[in-house]
Amino acid sequence: MSAQCEVGLAQIVQFLTGQMGLSQQEQLQKHLDSGCEQCNERLSTLTEFDDTPEEPQQDQLLAQPLFDTELQPSPMNVRGQATLIRRRLYEAENRICLDIEQVVIKPGLVTLQGQVLVRGGGMDEVVDATVSLINSDAVARETSVDEFGDFEIPDVPSATYDLRVTTGNMEVIVRGIQI
Numbered sequence: 347m348s349a350q351c352e353v354g355l356a357q358i359v360q361f362l363t364g365q366m367g368l369s370q371q372e373q374l375q376k377h378l379d380s381g382c383e384q385c386n387e388r389l390s391t392l393t394e395f396d397d398t399p400e401e402p403q404q405d406q407l408l409a410q411p412l413f414d415t416e417l418q419p420s421p422m423n424v425r426g427q428a429t430l431i432r433r434r435l436y437e438a439e440n441r442i443c444l445d446i447e448q449v450v451i452k453p454g455l456v457t458l459q460g461q462v463l464v465r466g467g468g469m470d471e472v473v474d475a476t477v478s479l480i481n482s483d484a485v486a487r488e489t490s491v492d493e494f495g496d497f498e499i500p501d502v503p504s505a506t507y508d509l510r511v512t513t514g515n516m517e518v519i520v521r522g523i524q525i
Contacts, residue, residue: 407438
């Protein structure tokens with residue numbers, strides 16, 4: 347017959363919840379590692395009932411184009427090359443809007459300026475969101491959104507990028523932006 351373990355259930359609970367001192371934790375961990383069946387069984391049972399909230403999953407949304415100045419007819423008496431700003435609007439599942447302006451700095455180099463807006467939400471939902479330009483599955487440029495949802499990415503070389511906006515609970519992707 348095996349000896350009764352002196353470690354009580356309350357100690358196992360304190361161990362799991364981090365409510366015991368470091369030296370006590372180390373002693374109990376050694377005891378558990380020694381193979382005490384009773385304590386390991388209690389630990390396993392209590393771990394099954396762990397109600398620690400899981401990290402919320404990020405919604406992954408694909409943004410669709412709503413408007414592109416390049417696809418609009420040119421105004422009368424304006425040369426085709428005279429337009430130095432291209433503006434595009436995107437929307438993802440009627441939840442988030444992206445307003446992006448592409449300003450030509452010099453041939454082959456632009457600055458992207460834009461704004462991220464959450465429909466029916468406050469600006470606090472986009473503060474510290476990250477805007478990333480992705481080229482060949484690698485982040486080429488990245489910036490943060492300010493308190494108004496505005497962002498700017500300077501000196502972007504001509505290429506085709508995916509644009510990713512990551513907020514606390516959403517990740518929005520715009521596929522195939524031609525710069």
